[in-house]
Amino acid sequence: MLQYSTAMVQTVLSETDERFELPKIRAEKVDFHYGSFHALKDVNIAMPSHRVTALIGPSGCGKSTFLRCINRMNDLIDGSKLTGKLLVDGSDIYAPGVDPVALRKHIGMVFQKPNPFPMSIYDNIAYGPRIHGIRKKAELDIIVERCLSKSFLWNEVKDKLSQSALALSGGQQQRLCIARTMAVDPQVILMDEPCSALDPVATMRIEDLIAELKTQFTIVIVTHNMQQAQRAADYTAFFMLGELVEFNTTREMFLNPQEKRTMDYISGRFG
């Protein structure tokens, strides 16, 4: 009963807030090519600040590609090309002169498979801050504790910070990766199917963590799991064959889809 009412309050809040929410990330006529393959076609979207936006759609629909455009991770692939505008806080991140390395400090990423560095837990978290010039042990200690606490990992690992991060379980590793991302103080966190390699219990913990994190970060999450989108996301975007078919609040999207293709997909008629 209590849970139900909290959910109601949250829904009402997010729907009333909607009008006032500033878009953090906005795509205007974004087209993306891998060589000759047209992976994203005329994508227009505005994702609100401090909310969770889920990108759903069948495999190969371009949702991960779009996610990787937001921190210019696709730049690492030869022959990839983006046209149109991708704005974060109003400025085009593909404008000439924008340094993708500097950009990625502000737009962190969590990957499908937990990928901690083969170092100690402490060094994993401290990696980002060290890269960005923080050297003092005392300062690093504070960051490590803060990030691990925020990802609900501190109590589990505080006595073994110097042990290898690879000794942790899959779910713990993924929470470590989220903590590592937070350590460089990004504004946006992109998550590429962060739970697909995890069991349901670990998945639940990550989803709790996401709900907690949106107070501080803008989160974009790619998921194959439509229940997960409904549980975790305030907004949902449905992609198909490189096109953005529909974008709406999660509630509207699942209760009252505007497009037949969306309807077919969320009701499980294909995909």
Next chain:
Amino acid sequence: MLRAFVLGIPILIVIYYVVIGLLPFAQRRKARHAATLVLGGAAVVLALIPLVLLITHLVREGWGGLSLDFFTQDQKPIGQTGGGMRHAIIGSLIIVGMASCIGIPVGVLAGIYLAEVGKGKFAATIRFLSEVLTGLPSIIAGILGYTLIVMRYNQFSAIAGAVALAILMIPVITRVTEEAILLVPKSMREASYGLGSSQTQTVIKVVLPAARSAILTGIVLAVARVGGETAPLLLTAVGQSTLQTDVTKSMAALPLSIYLNANQPFDSSQQLAVTGALFLVLWIAFVNLTISAIAAKTRPRLS
């Protein structure tokens, strides 16, 4: 012996197929498995025979010569008994050390370049050439060292020897480094880029540590290989029968001294040669074991 070998293998193959064919179908899989085990085991034994013979010979003949004199004395004038290999051991250390100082940085950096930056024709050419160069006959490296340095300065020198050995090391280290780096999972790099690190930071802080033990192993193999090379030194460092530490002069080296002494008709020279060979084998084995122990202890697991 050779005839038995040439005839024996086809006969074995025929027997194998006849026996398999005669067996009922259900038993063939087990028979094949047994035959593979036996043949594989036999091949291992065959491969080990020369190695075991060599080592036992070296130990039996050379062990007696491993005295304090061996390490503290230089070569005696030809015909005199006694003497040691101090000059050659120190010479080898100097020459191989200098070769490593040239070869390791160049090889590792070239490997990093090929793995991280190298795309297109230029890199493909370099990659192909270094692959070809790993099979370079070592005398060619000696001729190169001779032409480049000995002829220019009109003087045989340890430096020329070091350059010749470095030329042999570089392609090996380049290939090993490139392969070790390419084995580091892409997810590791992406994690680093995702935190806003540059390519240089990613390579230094994530990729190289993850590939470290494989690169170290490759370096040790390369150093061990050139440590035993004689041919390139014949034309460059030439050899010396006394201690020489001036690197611009001709210098002794273990493999050279082994070669020169083994050609002498005197028992004491031949004793020096075989003991020198034993020492070289022991030394290389020791370095190999030490480095692989260090590598195993510090190897990061990758997944």
